[in-house]
Amino acid sequence: MIRDPLKDLPGYALRRVSVAFMSRLAARLVRLHLRPTEATVLLVIQDNPGVKQSEIGRLLGVVSANMAPLVARLADRNLIIRQAVDGRSQGLTLSEAGRRTAQKARGIMDDHEADLIAHIPKADCAAFVRVLHTLANQKDN
């Protein structure tokens, strides 16, 4: 057995857990031909009809350069509808197909979150979630 110098680094464990978690989520979403980020964008639009893609980007921490092709893909698949709200920005809404897909995506993501929770010892779960939210809501750059 070889020594593991990263054994005791919480940050490294965080990274490993996140990667594994994300890859499982991606595997579940292939059924809908959605990438994880695409799915999250669909959910945001579902909850905020008429939202602008720049607003979604700010919320999710996705720069506009990456929002553009992402939104274009969803529009090309007729999952969302773009309607100009003024000369430079468009409001995004789910199409009928988009609503169905978003609903399924929500189910998948909820299941996936439930799986995560299920693997956490009950006694520590609340603290764990609390810390994650603390860290996530820190203006960490």
Next chain:
Amino acid sequence: MIRDPLKDLPGYALRRVSVAFMSRLAARLVRLHLRPTEATVLLVIQDNPGVKQSEIGRLLGVVSANMAPLVARLADRNLIIRQAVDGRSQGLTLSEAGRRTAQKARGIMDDHEADLIAHIPKADCAAFVRVLHTLANQKDN
């Protein structure tokens, strides 16, 4: 303010925290011209002189196809030395320069981990670390 349907998903928070954490680590390591994975590989070699790259890959969860160019880069920079242990595998050791770099990398990573810990409310820190290790050591694929 727009609604955030991901607000209450711990898994999503996990992902965001991990990404932010990694990007800060990467920023700190540019000084050594090391990527995060390269730094972790250096540390593993430092702690396990003569280790084979296949062993490192298994430990860190990096497939051999990705270990090959990674190790080649470190060797090209004369940070590590490859010595054949048999016809197909090589033992990896740090060079003098590699030892210096690994030492600095360890310092950076320790500081980085300390920063993470510092941002966690003390009361929940132990539980948080416990959960991370639980999740990390689950056979999650």
Next chain:
DNA sequence: TCAAAATGCTATACGCTATAGTTATTGTAG
């Protein structure tokens, strides 16, 4: 001894991230 496993490798692709730079529109301060 011979087939299976292991090792290192190339080529290639995907997903998320980022920066730089463009065009057009809107907002605002003088």
Next chain:
DNA sequence: CTACAATAACTATAGCGTATAGCATTTTGA
């Protein structure tokens, strides 16, 4: 009202970590 700054959407490009497929060689073990 004009000039300048900010906003929005976008293209092009790149870096990093991840993955699969396939290959040549060597070692192992039934």
